């Protein structure tokens with residue numbers, strides 16, 4: 736199993752999401768989705784992704800929200816799902832519907848060298864509350880957003 740290097744203070748979380756707990760979460764994918772599906776609907780509705788936009792889905796897990804964003808921005812947009820968990824991202828890659836404009840990266844959002852000023856929308860379903868140093872993490876994520884870039888409103 737691959738495990739990303741990351742911010743030193745995120746080491747516990749990276750180990751957690753790549754260990755038995757991450758695997759358990761992945762194994763319960765179908766049940767989690769029936770529980771969290773309505774929250775994805777609210778997230779997508781509030782985020783208002785538009786065709787042609789570039790979306791960064793942080794802590795994307797098994798990819799359900801990344802798929803939804805990719806569908807909304809297709810055919811000319813793009814959705815990137817980023818996560819530290821190899822078990823969850825393996826599922827995301829396996830479950831991804833063919834033909835959607837999306838990709839996944841195994842990386843720590845706090846330190847990943849995103850292409851600067853490259854995303855219109857940054858979103859997450861329960862993937863941004865595990866950062867040991869939220870200021871460092873959101874500073875890094877902000878660099879990836881265009882000046883007009885947005886978060887879904889609360």
Ligand SMILES: C[S@@+](CC[C@H](N)C(=O)[O-])C[C@H]1O[C@@H](n2cnc3c(N)ncnc32)[C@H](O)[C@@H]1O
Nearest residue numbers: 752794795796818819820843844860861862865
């Ligand atoms: C509660 S799960 C939510 C997964 C997915 N968004 C969903 O709704 O099914 C939290 C996710 O955040 C990821 N995560 C935690 N810390 C992260 C970090 N520093 N960078 C990227 N992903 C992270 C975990 O690996 C895990 O997949």
